[in-house]
Amino acid sequence: MPELTYRDALRKALADSMAENPDIILIGEEVGRYGGAYGVTKDLIKEFGPERVIDTPISEPSIVGAAVGAAMTGLRPVAELMYVDFLGMTMDQLANQAAKIRYMFGGQIGVPMVLRTQGGTGRSAGAQHSQSLEAYVMHTPGLRLAMPATVADAYHLLRQALTSPDPVVFIEHKALYTMKEDVDLDAPVPPWGKAAVRRHGKDLVIVTYSRQLHYVMEAAKTLAAKGIEATVIDLRTLNPLDFDTIREHVERVGRAMVVSEGAMTAGVAAELAARISEECFDFLEEPVIRVAGEDIPISVSTGLETGSVPGPQLIAETAGRMLA
Amino acid sequence: MSKKSNSDLLGLYRTMRRVRTFEERVGELFVRGQTAGSMLHLSIGEESAAVGITAAMKPQDTFTTHHRGHGIFLARGADPNRMMAEIGGKEAGYCHGKGGSMHIADMSLGHLGANAIVGGGIPAVVGAGLSARHKRNNAVSVAFFGDGATGQGVLYESMNMAALWGLPVVFACINNQYGMGTRIDQATANTNLHERAIAFGLNGESVDGLDVEEVAEAARRVVDGARAGKPGFLAVSCYRFYGHARKDKSPYRDAGEEETGRQRDPVAFTRARLIERGLTPEADLDTLDAEIGAEMDATIDFTIAQKEPPLASMFRDVFDPEEPEPEPVRTRLNRVLATE
Numbered sequence: 001m002p003e004l005t006y007r008d009a010l011r012k013a014l015a016d017s018m019a020e021n022p023d024i025i026l027i028g029e030e031v032g033r034y035g036g037a038y039g040v041t042k043d044l045i046k047e048f049g050p051e052r053v054i055d056t057p058i059s060e061p062s063i064v065g066a067a068v069g070a071a072m073t074g075l076r077p078v079a080e081l082m083y084v085d086f087l088g089m090t091m092d093q094l095a096n097q098a099a100k101i102r103y104m105f106g107g108q109i110g111v112p113m114v115l116r117t118q119g120g121t122g123r124s125a126g127a128q129h130s131q132s133l134e135a136y137v138m139h140t141p142g143l144r145l146a147m148p149a150t151v152a153d154a155y156h157l158l159r160q161a162l163t164s165p166d167p168v169v170f171i172e173h174k175a176l177y178t179m180k181e182d183v184d185l186d187a188p189v190p191p192w193g194k195a196a197v198r199r200h201g202k203d204l205v206i207v208t209y210s211r212q213l214h215y216v217m218e219a220a221k222t223l224a225a226k227g228i229e230a231t232v233i234d235l236r237t238l239n240p241l242d243f244d245t246i247r248e249h250v251e252r253v254g255r256a257m258v259v260s261e262g263a264m265t266a267g268v269a270a271e272l273a274a275r276i277s278e279e280c281f282d283f284l285e286e287p288v289i290r291v292a293g294e295d296i297p298i299s300v301s302t303g304l305e306t307g308s309v310p311g312p313q314l315i316a317e318t319a320g321r322m323l324a
Numbered sequence: 325m326s327k328k329s330n331s332d333l334l335g336l337y338r339t340m341r342r343v344r345t346f347e348e349r350v351g352e353l354f355v356r357g358q359t360a361g362s363m364l365h366l367s368i369g370e371e372s373a374a375v376g377i378t379a380a381m382k383p384q385d386t387f388t389t390h391h392r393g394h395g396i397f398l399a400r401g402a403d404p405n406r407m408m409a410e411i412g413g414k415e416a417g418y419c420h421g422k423g424g425s426m427h428i429a430d431m432s433l434g435h436l437g438a439n440a441i442v443g444g445g446i447p448a449v450v451g452a453g454l455s456a457r458h459k460r461n462n463a464v465s466v467a468f469f470g471d472g473a474t475g476q477g478v479l480y481e482s483m484n485m486a487a488l489w490g491l492p493v494v495f496a497c498i499n500n501q502y503g504m505g506t507r508i509d510q511a512t513a514n515t516n517l518h519e520r521a522i523a524f525g526l527n528g529e530s531v532d533g534l535d536v537e538e539v540a541e542a543a544r545r546v547v548d549g550a551r552a553g554k555p556g557f558l559a560v561s562c563y564r565f566y567g568h569a570r571k572d573k574s575p576y577r578d579a580g581e582e583e584t585g586r587q588r589d590p591v592a593f594t595r596a597r598l599i600e601r602g603l604t605p606e607a608d609l610d611t612l613d614a615e616i617g618a619e620m621d622a623t624i625d626f627t628i629a630q631k632e633p634p635l636a637s638m639f640r641d642v643f644d645p646e647e648p649e650p651e652p653v654r655t656r657l658n659r660v661l662a663t664e
Contacts, residue, residue, distance in 0.1 A: 061477070062447040065446070065451065065478065066482075069448030069453075072451070072452070073436070073455035075451070092478075097448070101429075101437060104419060105427065105437060108430070141650070165643075166644055240648075279660055
């Protein structure tokens with residue numbers, strides 16, 4: 001099995017899909033000659049040429065807007081937003097245009113585009129380059145949302161996103177680009193929209209996604225050493241949301257925690273906790289607990305940065321208290 | 325201009341009259357309480373822009389419009405019944421009652437959509453231009469917008485991209501002098517709008533919208549230029565005869581100004597020209613106007629007779645039809661609160 005990084009897997013997904021489908025174009029800041037701010041699109045311009053790998057001015061609204069127009073006229077664009085923090089710049093084109101066009105126009109046409117971006121903490125990138133803004137996307141009807149946590153999912157989810165008939169926001173995690181895994185890309189793949197159960201345990205269900213999966217798995221190891229066995233669910237996509245898998249395990253186990261890097265209030269964890277409480281109430285032995293980012297901006301100081309989002313210790317500690 | 329044939333000018337007149345009459349009937353449908361809401365933006369006084377520019381477009385071309393886009397779509401060949409039904413929020417409308425006046429679209433006519441966000445439809449034509457280049461289909465994409473959109477940054481981003489990449493794209497600014505209640509000189513330092521486009525490296529022209537033949541000529545230059553690889557910008561100067569939307573009585577402008585503005589009537593101007601040049605007898609024009617009046621009267625009857633969309637259609641077309649529809653709140657509540 002080849003050893004790949006998360007970055008390699010993303011690049012390979014783009015290259016493989018572009019080779020198969022001549023209508024796929026990449027458009028964004030520094031995606032061509034520079035190779036992407038995080039190197040994901042490195043050398044794709046050499047392979048596919050400047051008509052398919054398009055370097056743009058620094059004009060986020062028109063990058064996303066051009067992708068909308070291209071998608072409506074027969075292309076399958078992959079727009080790159082260098083940081084998810086720039087979502088605010090593009091929100092009109094994403095939320096008012098891409099997300100609503102199929103619906104507003106009575107189903108006449110879809111917008112099959114992918115908006116690739118990356119978010120999260122881990123590089124002391126400061127308050128405007130470190131956020132986890134997936135809740136903005138998840139709150140907008142009409143958008144699909146994928147957040148891969150593993151190298152295999154970086155590949156497969158992006159490949160699947162590139163066949164979606166609807167707009168997909170694909171949020172990578174900046175701290176995962178150099179993560180390596182031995183990956184068999186020919187192994188069977190869960191379908192789009194299906195969560196993965198990464199660990200089975202009888203005491204507690206922890207639902208998470210993106211980089212927090214790795215913190216949760218680390219915490220689960222610590223807990224196992226103390227005799228607490230956690231089931232860990234990696235959502236992979238937040239829209240579609242595989243609530244059936246969550247329900248199945250929460251009903252079996254009776255305790256649930258949700259872990260997200262995004263700010264706690266009105267965040268993804270809040271939505272998941274509300275749904276679990278509503279739908280699995282009769283099976284719960286404890287309130288559903290959220291472990292999420294602090295309701296504060298992210299600092300550059302490594303200590304402040306790390307301290308403002310969940311980590312393995314907080315997750316393990318919280319699980320221990322739920323079972324005490 | 326006198327080289328224009330009878331049929332050309334009469335054709336332009338006919339389309340302008342249809343737009344004018346359609347818009348008048350929209351107003352009537354509103355007064356009769358049969359429109360979906362009051363967010364109806366009439367293009368009366370601006371017909372030459374819609375008609376002159378669409379006349380320069382080819383069947384493979386695409387376009388987006390602003391919220392005041394009825395006239396453009398009709399001039400492009402829309403079915404007035406389906407348009408009016410959409411304005412009435414009826415199932416038979418172009419978007420099955422989900423879009424309405426401000427979100428009407430029709431892929432078969434290359435209409436990539438009207439937009440309720442000022443400037444919101446502009447960057448889509450850059451993408452359509454990329455598609456045209458990629459597919460080598462010789463299509464031009466035209467963004468129609470008002471003078472108000474010249475305050476939006478996205479216009480300048482898109483003009484820059486179009487010029488940078490030599491895309492077959494046209495930016496068509498219908499300058500009706502008002503962004504809602506704000507007159508252009510109250511919002512815009514340099515009102516020679518085409519100069520901005522020239523600064524970005526586009527073909528830029530401004531034209532007086534009183535004369536539809538001049539608009540059509542200028543549009544042909546700009547659209548043909550775009551098709552040949554140099555994107556263009558055309559500002560058509562006209563006057564918005566009525567308020568911003570149906571409930572707006574324009575208290576921010578005085579009666580004298582409106583009086584003068586409404587004298588700049590491209591439909592009346594063209595009608596007088598047809599008579600003056602001896603191209604069409606007045607009696608024939610009277611007949612034509614009456615036929616158009618009857619055609620547009622029928623759109624009202626058609627719309628009133630149509631069904632509302634069924635409630636269950638609310639959950640349709642959020643995503644692709646092969647995907648599950650969102651679960652209705654009531655269904656979820658029934659499931660969650662079901663007693664064993």
